[in-house]
Amino acid sequence: MSLTITPLSSALGAQIGGIDISQPLSIEHRDAIEQALLKHQVLFFRNQPVTPQQQARFAACFGDLHIHPIYPNVPEQPEVLILDTAETDVRDNAIWHTDVTFLPTPALGAVLSAKLLPEFGGDTLWASGIAAYEALSEPMKNLLLGLTATHDFTKSFPLERFGNTPRTSRAGKKPGARTRRCRTR
Incomplete structure (x- = not known):
């Protein structure tokens, strides 16, 4: 499953897709999500x-x-x-x-x-x-x-x-x- 990060505005917010957060995260996905959080400050995982x-x-x-x-x-x-x-x-x-x-x-x-x-x-x-x-x-x-x-x-x-x-x-x-x-x- 390929992780996607879609910015929602120039100030903050991104939508994360291509991942099922009900399952344990790989280290790569964890690191990518953490970097996205630091960059975008608010993350949305829709329909999870x-x-x-x-x-x-x-x-x-x-x-x-x-x-x-x-x-x-x-x-x-x-x-x-x-x-x-x-x-x-x-x-x-x-x-x-x-x-x-x-x-x-x-x-x-x-x-x-x-x-x-x-x-x-x-x-x-x-x-x-x-x-x-x-x-x-x-x-x-x-x-x-x-x-x-x-x-x-x-x-x-x-x-x-x-x-x-x-x-x-x-x-x-x-x-x-x-x-x-x-x-x-």
Whole structure:
């Protein structure tokens, strides 16, 4: 099977074809997908139904997996979380955000497998932080390079709203991740 990479825009996004991600990846395909991710920042694998186990196996090809301390997960595959707007407060994801920035080393990315989509709305949008940074003036880039920020779990997921469970309690005890405002991979 021959892997194809079709860019979707000049800023970000590519569609990957000629591969079945429900099956184990060859090293060559893994490397090609990783390079495509670094170049295009968002990859789409259309019509690829996967089980939670297959999704986790695919994601693990690109780094360590994370068990989210708040969102419900698939019991037999805890690294796969369930985002169901009928069950989860939409406010959590209805704003521009980057996932799990409260970790000292945030994830490389996320592997989303949409199962049930509404007729309209429910959009997931992406923006390129790289393109945004490159569009800044040199003085603004220099100003930003010196800034840091603390990303704290309890600010993103306040316990009074999400409850004090063993998982949230453990996550809330960890110090926030102090990072540069502009960081690269």
